[in-house]
Amino acid sequence: MKEFYMKRAIELAEKAVGFVNPDPLVGVVLVKDNRVIGEGYHKEYGAPSAIEEMLSTIKEDIYGSELYINLEPEFDIIVNSGIKKLYIGMLNPDKTKSNIEKFISSGIEVNVGILKEECEELNEIYKHYTLFKTPFVFTKWAMTLDGKLATKTGDSKWISGEESLRFVHHLRQRVAAIMVGENTVRQDNPMLTTRLEGVQISNPLRVILSKYGDISPEANVLKVDSDTKTLIISSINIPEDKEKFLVNKGVQLIKIKEKNNRIEFKDIVKALGEMKIDSLYIEGGSSVLASAFESGIVNKVYAAIAPKIIGGKDAITPVGGIGIERMKDAIVLKNVKHEIVGNDVIFKGYI
Ligand SMILES: NC(=O)c1ccc[n+]([C@@H]2O[C@H](COP(=O)([O-])OP(=O)(O)OC[C@H]3O[C@@H](n4cnc5c(N)ncnc54)[C@H](OP(=O)(O)O)[C@@H]3O)[C@@H](O)[C@H]2O)c1
CATH class of the missing domain: 3.40.430.10 (Dihydrofolate Reductase, subunit A)
Structure with missing residues (x-):
């Protein structure tokens, strides 16, 4: 199922191809008790993030849920949200901005690298531009x-x-x-x-x-x-x-x-x-x-x-x-x- 949800996150991210540059393509799927309770994607350059987009549409309690996201998310939006597990496709290309250690010490479980190759290819433009x-x-x-x-x-x-x-x-x-x-x-x-x-x-x-x-x-x-x-x-x-x-x-x-x-x-x-x-x-x-x-x-x-x-x-x-x-x-x-x-x-x- 992990690959299935990450594939869906990639599919959502791809909806914004051509509209987010130089932002990354990001899609998210939120799962609770084996049920998808939310989805979202970053729609255009400068627009709310995929997570903000998704959270704005969810009505139920997300405490204890699991987030599938193709690119490592920002720390602040996750830490007090109630999300307990993160499945991340690829890390922030700028290693100095990576939040993985912070997530772990805040008690959030982190799994990195699901469909890594697909996630890296999806954001190869973003990765290159961020670094160079x-x-x-x-x-x-x-x-x-x-x-x-x-x-x-x-x-x-x-x-x-x-x-x-x-x-x-x-x-x-x-x-x-x-x-x-x-x-x-x-x-x-x-x-x-x-x-x-x-x-x-x-x-x-x-x-x-x-x-x-x-x-x-x-x-x-x-x-x-x-x-x-x-x-x-x-x-x-x-x-x-x-x-x-x-x-x-x-x-x-x-x-x-x-x-x-x-x-x-x-x-x-x-x-x-x-x-x-x-x-x-x-x-x-x-x-x-x-x-x-x-x-x-x-x-x-x-x-x-x-x-x-x-x-x-x-x-x-x-x-x-x-x-x-x-x-x-x-x-x-x-x-x-x-x-x-x-x-x-x-x-x-x-x-
Ligand atoms: N099949 C395909 O996928 C495809 C795709 C595109 C085009 N084409 C075909 O390719 C042909 C055109 O190719 P082409 O090689 O003749 O021309 P081109 O690459 O389209 O254009 C060449 C022009 O760019 C200049 N140029 C190249 N590098 C430069 C540089 N570093 N600094 C300054 N100027 C530079 C050249 O100057 P210099 O003369 O000083 O070198 C020349 O004026 C057409 O027949 C077209 O149909 C096919």
Whole structure:
């Protein structure tokens, strides 16, 4: 039953995906005499905690009850509540703020680590942002069976199947920001919005890497409103007229000093972290992905492999750049999992 209740807490927490960043996703289930007497979740950034949410709906006496929660709770709200047992999925990522010892010395029984792996993955963004104050970065690309990101003409619509495309929108819903390079804007003219049916939508901030602001006035990413915002990352040497044009379009601009003609991704994630952006999904293309991997800021990789073959030595591959010389220097993913989605296989793993 312990796993069952924790699974339910995770399920509740997931209802707020896209709305809590940079807060954690938290769900709670309160059990007394083998009966669920309360449930709750943290609904949006700055809103009451999952426990407060749940307590506000319970009418009966909770003395002696057991709380299932995916992330270690605050001390004060538990200590005088009457809750006698805590089942915690994962500890506070900031060890200096952990309350476990305090719970135990207050006579509250504590069990840590139920469905730990699932709980850690649920809040991997929160954990990373808490520890480093920079966004958790993941990449996702779709490639053909012969390892291409697009045809030799740059056409990539669509490599993956419909089911994998839906998977992309779930990723977009989860993150605070999504990034592509200016060639992708030129070639695909993407909206970079979240499109899912049956759920409330949360659009990520669209981040475009464009050294000198060469973006067409017709680009969809320049259509900005209160729900779909855009941030351009450019060089400090962006021409004045381009800067003026973009700012007039309503986009935000961050200018970063180039190093060896490149904008360093470490500077980009630092700037985004200062804006309270806790997660960045880099969707492509090949050149931007190469820069991201070269700078060492990528934490997680998703790659969809579609059963299509397009050939062409000039057709780009997912990670461009100069590349390494020896296999021993390859980036090797950890905790690799794969899932069949429609006819595609989606790999995921950590760096
Ligand atoms: N299948 C998929 O999942 C997928 C996803 C996205 C895009 N795509 C495809 O990918 C293609 C576009 O890829 P791409 O490689 O040509 O372009 P891109 O990565 O979208 O954009 C490249 C631009 O970003 C700049 N850039 C990259 N790293 C930089 C850095 N560190 N500092 C400053 N500027 C930097 C490049 O400058 P430099 O020229 O100076 O390097 C270039 O101007 C399109 O065909 C698109 O359809 C496919």
